[in-house]
Amino acid sequence: MGLTGRAALVTGGGSGIGRGIALRLAHDGANVAVLDRDGAAACAVAAEVGAIGRRGVAVDGDVADTASVTRAVADARAALGPLLVLVNAAGISGFAPLADMTDAQWDGMIAVHLRGTFVCTRAVLPDMLAGGSGRVVNISSVGGLRGGPMLTHYAAAKAGVLGFTKALAIEVGGRGITVNAIAPGLVDTPMLRASGMSPALLEQATRQMPVGRLGTPEDIAAACAFLVSDEAAWFTGQVLSPNGGGHL
DSSP states (O other): OTTTOEEEEEETSHHHHHHHHHHHHHHOOOOOEEESSSHHHHHHHHHHEEEEEEEEEEOOTTTTOHHHHHHHHHHHHHOOOOOOEEEEEOOOOOOGGGGOOOOOOOOHHHHHHHHHHHHHHHHHHHHHHTTOEEEEEEEHHHHHHHTTTHHHHHHHHHHHHHHHHHHHHHHHGGGGGEEEEOOOOOOOHHHHHHTTOOOHHHHHHHHTTTTSSBBBHHHHHHHHHHTTGGGTTTOOSSSEETTTTSOO
């Protein structure tokens, strides 16, 4: 897929979708920096990358904090060289009816998903501009495409990621850099299991999917692997939505 020797940074790489993507990129030849605010989880995934035979480095950071991201990106660059692949996969979950939603719940969701995508991309983009090539993949959600009850904060943040993706794709398309988004449906991750979604509702949603199962991190990683590959060089500003047919 043309990734051999390239350095990739995956945010939220300590678990779930981020971990799946980090391991897939390593299998495809990339050296991977795993950024997560859970340092132990990041170290564990970096070790898995090493076991695949690629260079893995764990960087501890909060994607919503500029100073934290600046330090993490500098550490990743020092360990792996210029970062030419960025996957913004860090995320949080939570349900709240709008009438009862606190400022902290709203601000926290926007900070991690939307501000985090902005801060991390801004930090890595100079490497891509200097190198004349790069791949940015932002993890959005079906929630950003269609919304959902008690998810106004989440849907707004994920829809914002889609707008950010399209605007940046136009801005840097002439510099050899592509920017795309993935909008997954329900994926079986620790975050989903801890989100507060009831088992009954999860089972009902699964039954309604044409493919009859939840997604896996590997399903999303496969889409990401294409988007960061040389084969996707004419593919930018787009949204792939692997969702098992749950959203058509």
